[in-house]
Amino acid sequence: MIAYEYERKQCAHTYLYRFTQISNQSIAVLLILLWLAHWLDLILAAFGGLFLLLVCSTRKSRNQQFGHAVSKVFVIGDLILGDHESNWIFWCLMSLWQEEQETQKVSNLARGDGEQVLVNELKNCVLCHKNQTLCFIFCGKTANMKTAAAWIIAAASIASAASEPSRPRGVGPEFAKFYKDAESFTCISNPSIKIPFSQVNDDYCDCPDGSDEPGTSACSYLSPLSPSTRSDTTNKDQINVTQVLPGFYCKNKGHQPSYVPYTSVNDGFCDYDLCCDGSEEWAGVGGVKCQNKCDETGKEWRKKNESRQRALNNANKKRKEYTNEAQRLRKEVEDRINTLHTQLKASEIHVTDMEKELAEVERREKGKVVKSQGAKQGKMGVLVGLAKQRTEELRGHLVRVRQERDTSKDRVKELEAILSTFKEEYNPNFNDEGVKRAVRAWEDYAARDKSGDDTSAHDRDLNEITKTDADNGLDWESYLQTEGEDVEVLYEIENYLPKPLRDWVDQKLRDLRIMLIENGILADLSAEGGESSAVNDAKNRLKSAQDAVNSQRKDLESHNEDLNKEYGPDGVFRALKGQCISVDSGEYTYELCFMEHTTQKSKKGGSNTRMGNFVRFDKITVDEEVSADGKGLGSGERIAMRHENGQHCWNGPNRSTTVILACAEQNEIWKVFEEEKCVYRMEVGSPAVCEALKKAEIVKDEL
Known part of the structure; x- marks a missing residue:
C-alpha cells in the first residue's frame, strides 16, 4: 500500500x-x-x-x-x-x-x-x-x-x-533570485543572517535591510527606534540597516510595472499613480478594495507616450543636425588653424627677408659719398642749397616791396585828387592866408615835369625777376647731379679692374666708410639730413610684414582658444553659439545667448542688465515635476551652463546665472527666477541635450 x-x-x-x-x-x-x-x-x-x-x-x-x-x-x-x-x-x-x-x-x-x-x-x-x-x-x-x-x-x-517564476508578494523580477530557496531566506545585504522561509512576508521585520518583508509595510520605517530585530543581537557595525529593496513591486499588467513606497502598502488608500492594479492594498485595510485600472491608465499613457516619442524623435533629429553642424564648424576651425600655421611661417620668413633687406639698404646708403635727394650733398650741395635758399628769400622781399610801392602810389593819387578838388572849389574872396599858401603850393607841385615817373620798364624787369626758378630755366638739381657725376668719376676707376677685384675694392671702400662713420671719424650725413627714400621704403615694407605676422598670430591664438573651448557633449553647442532665445516674465524680458551671456531687459525701457557671462559647463542633479505639456527638468542629472561676472548688484555681489537644460523639441526658456540675491536660475529646453533612446527603452510617465 x-x-x-x-x-x-x-x-x-x-x-x-x-x-x-x-x-x-x-x-x-x-x-x-x-x-x-x-x-x-x-x-x-x-x-x-x-x-x-x-x-x-x-x-x-x-x-x-x-x-x-x-x-x-x-x-x-x-x-x-x-x-x-x-x-x-x-x-x-x-x-x-x-x-x-x-x-x-x-x-x-x-x-x-x-x-x-x-x-x-x-x-x-x-x-x-x-x-x-x-x-x-x-x-x-x-x-x-x-x-x-x-x-x-x-x-x-x-x-x-x-511559465512565470514564483516569487513572494511584492518582489520585483530583478530580485527574484534571492527568494529561490524554499527552505530558508538569507537577508540580501546581510548574508550572515538567515531565517526560515516561513518568516518571509509574515508582517514582522527580521532582516535589518527589510528584505524579508517585500510585500508588507513592516520594514517601512527602519531606524534605531524600530522594534527589536536580529540586528540588536549582532555586531551593529557590520549590519546594513538601509532599505535594500526599492519598494513594493506592482506588476501593472497592461501598463508599466513600478515600485510603491512601503509606507503606501496597506495604508487604506489606492495609489493608482504608481500601482494602477491596486495590488498594494491586498489586505483590504478599512474595507478598501482597489480596482484594476491598468487598462485605461495604460491606454492613456501609450497615447501620451506616442506624442512624446514623436517629439523626442524630432528633437533627436534636430540634435543630429546640430551635431553635424558643430562638426562642420569645428572642421572649419581646424582647417583655418592649419592655413594660419602655413601663412604664419611664410610671413615670418618674409619678415626675416625684410629685416635683411633693410640692413642692406642702410649699409648701402651709409657707404655712399654723395647722398641722394633730401640729404646734404658735399660742398657743392651745401653751396647750391645756400644759394637756392638766399635766392628764394630775396625774391620774397622784392615781391613784398613792390606791393608796398603800389600801395603808396595809390594813396598819392588819391591825395592829389583831393587837393585838386580843393583848389577848384575853394573861395578866393575868403581872406585866409593859410589856404592861399596851400593852393599855391599845390599849383607848383602840379606844374612840375612828371615824365620820369613812368615805371613800366621797371615793372617788366620785376616781373621777370619774381618768376619761379623753373620759369626762369634755373634747375638747381642739375648742379647736384653734376656734382654727383663728378664724384662718381672717382669710382669709375673700378671699371678698369677685374670683376672679382672690383667687387672686393667696392665692398672694402664701403666697409671703410661705415667703419669711419661708426668710429666718429666721418660724419653720418644720413642722420643729419634724414633717411633716403630707399631706407624709408625698406622700413615700410618691414613694418607691413611685421603687422601681418602679428595679425596672423592673434587670429591663430583666437582659433586655438575656440578649438579647445568646451562646447558641451559632442561639441553640439558650437552650432548654437551666438543664437539667442528670450521669454517674458513679470516686468522683465530674459534673454539667453548660447555660449555668450544672459541678459535682463526691463519692459519699461532703460539699459539692459547683464546677468552673467558664460564660463563653463556643469552637471546638476534635479528632482522636478514635469508639467502636462512635457516642459520641465524631471529627475536625474542635467547639463548646466554657468554664467558669472555679470553686472554688479547694488550692495551685493556680481550677478550670476545657472542655466539648467533638459531635452525639448525646440530651444525655449521655461522658467526664470532668483534663487537668492542676484543669483538667478534659468530652466531651458533644447534638442542639444537630448540623447537617443534605444528602441526597447520606454520611459515611465508619472500619471
Missing part, C-alpha cells in the same frame, strides 16, 4: 510537470473533445490511462511553481462542479508535498500570489484527505465529465502559472 501510494504520488507529480509544458491551445482542444464525448466514460477513462502512460515517462519536480496554480484550480473547479468535489483535486496536488513540506511551508508558497482563503482551503484539503488513496481518473478511478473538465482547466492554469 505504501509503495502504491508512493508510485501514485510520483506518477501524478510527473504528470503535472509534463502538463505544464502543454500550451493553452492544446488544452482547449482537449477540453472540447472531452465535452463532445461526455456520454462515454469509458472513452474518458481510456484517454486518461493513455495520457498517464505518456506523461509519466519522466519524473521531475517543480513543487515551487504550484503555489500560484493551486488558487486557480480551486476557483475553476468549484465553478464547474458546482460543489466541493474539487477539494479532492487539491488533495491530488497537495499530497505531493506532504512527505517533503510542512503545512506552514505550503502556506508560504501559496500566499505568494494566491488569497489567504485559498491557503486555508489547501490546509483543510491536506488534513482531511491525507490518509486516503484517491488517484483520480489517471490512477484507475473513473470520474464524471464535469470532474474531467475541471482537471483539464486546472491543468491549463498550472501551465500558465508554471
Whole structure:
C-alpha cells in the first residue's frame, strides 16, 4: 500500500510537470473533445490511462511553481462542479508535498500570489484527505465529465502559472533570485543572517535591510527606534540597516510595472499613480478594495507616450543636425588653424627677408659719398642749397616791396585828387592866408615835369625777376647731379679692374666708410639730413610684414582658444553659439545667448542688465515635476551652463546665472527666477541635450 501510494504520488507529480509544458491551445482542444464525448466514460477513462502512460515517462519536480496554480484550480473547479468535489483535486496536488513540506511551508508558497482563503482551503484539503488513496481518473478511478473538465482547466492554469517564476508578494523580477530557496531566506545585504522561509512576508521585520518583508509595510520605517530585530543581537557595525529593496513591486499588467513606497502598502488608500492594479492594498485595510485600472491608465499613457516619442524623435533629429553642424564648424576651425600655421611661417620668413633687406639698404646708403635727394650733398650741395635758399628769400622781399610801392602810389593819387578838388572849389574872396599858401603850393607841385615817373620798364624787369626758378630755366638739381657725376668719376676707376677685384675694392671702400662713420671719424650725413627714400621704403615694407605676422598670430591664438573651448557633449553647442532665445516674465524680458551671456531687459525701457557671462559647463542633479505639456527638468542629472561676472548688484555681489537644460523639441526658456540675491536660475529646453533612446527603452510617465 505504501509503495502504491508512493508510485501514485510520483506518477501524478510527473504528470503535472509534463502538463505544464502543454500550451493553452492544446488544452482547449482537449477540453472540447472531452465535452463532445461526455456520454462515454469509458472513452474518458481510456484517454486518461493513455495520457498517464505518456506523461509519466519522466519524473521531475517543480513543487515551487504550484503555489500560484493551486488558487486557480480551486476557483475553476468549484465553478464547474458546482460543489466541493474539487477539494479532492487539491488533495491530488497537495499530497505531493506532504512527505517533503510542512503545512506552514505550503502556506508560504501559496500566499505568494494566491488569497489567504485559498491557503486555508489547501490546509483543510491536506488534513482531511491525507490518509486516503484517491488517484483520480489517471490512477484507475473513473470520474464524471464535469470532474474531467475541471482537471483539464486546472491543468491549463498550472501551465500558465508554471511559465512565470514564483516569487513572494511584492518582489520585483530583478530580485527574484534571492527568494529561490524554499527552505530558508538569507537577508540580501546581510548574508550572515538567515531565517526560515516561513518568516518571509509574515508582517514582522527580521532582516535589518527589510528584505524579508517585500510585500508588507513592516520594514517601512527602519531606524534605531524600530522594534527589536536580529540586528540588536549582532555586531551593529557590520549590519546594513538601509532599505535594500526599492519598494513594493506592482506588476501593472497592461501598463508599466513600478515600485510603491512601503509606507503606501496597506495604508487604506489606492495609489493608482504608481500601482494602477491596486495590488498594494491586498489586505483590504478599512474595507478598501482597489480596482484594476491598468487598462485605461495604460491606454492613456501609450497615447501620451506616442506624442512624446514623436517629439523626442524630432528633437533627436534636430540634435543630429546640430551635431553635424558643430562638426562642420569645428572642421572649419581646424582647417583655418592649419592655413594660419602655413601663412604664419611664410610671413615670418618674409619678415626675416625684410629685416635683411633693410640692413642692406642702410649699409648701402651709409657707404655712399654723395647722398641722394633730401640729404646734404658735399660742398657743392651745401653751396647750391645756400644759394637756392638766399635766392628764394630775396625774391620774397622784392615781391613784398613792390606791393608796398603800389600801395603808396595809390594813396598819392588819391591825395592829389583831393587837393585838386580843393583848389577848384575853394573861395578866393575868403581872406585866409593859410589856404592861399596851400593852393599855391599845390599849383607848383602840379606844374612840375612828371615824365620820369613812368615805371613800366621797371615793372617788366620785376616781373621777370619774381618768376619761379623753373620759369626762369634755373634747375638747381642739375648742379647736384653734376656734382654727383663728378664724384662718381672717382669710382669709375673700378671699371678698369677685374670683376672679382672690383667687387672686393667696392665692398672694402664701403666697409671703410661705415667703419669711419661708426668710429666718429666721418660724419653720418644720413642722420643729419634724414633717411633716403630707399631706407624709408625698406622700413615700410618691414613694418607691413611685421603687422601681418602679428595679425596672423592673434587670429591663430583666437582659433586655438575656440578649438579647445568646451562646447558641451559632442561639441553640439558650437552650432548654437551666438543664437539667442528670450521669454517674458513679470516686468522683465530674459534673454539667453548660447555660449555668450544672459541678459535682463526691463519692459519699461532703460539699459539692459547683464546677468552673467558664460564660463563653463556643469552637471546638476534635479528632482522636478514635469508639467502636462512635457516642459520641465524631471529627475536625474542635467547639463548646466554657468554664467558669472555679470553686472554688479547694488550692495551685493556680481550677478550670476545657472542655466539648467533638459531635452525639448525646440530651444525655449521655461522658467526664470532668483534663487537668492542676484543669483538667478534659468530652466531651458533644447534638442542639444537630448540623447537617443534605444528602441526597447520606454520611459515611465508619472500619471
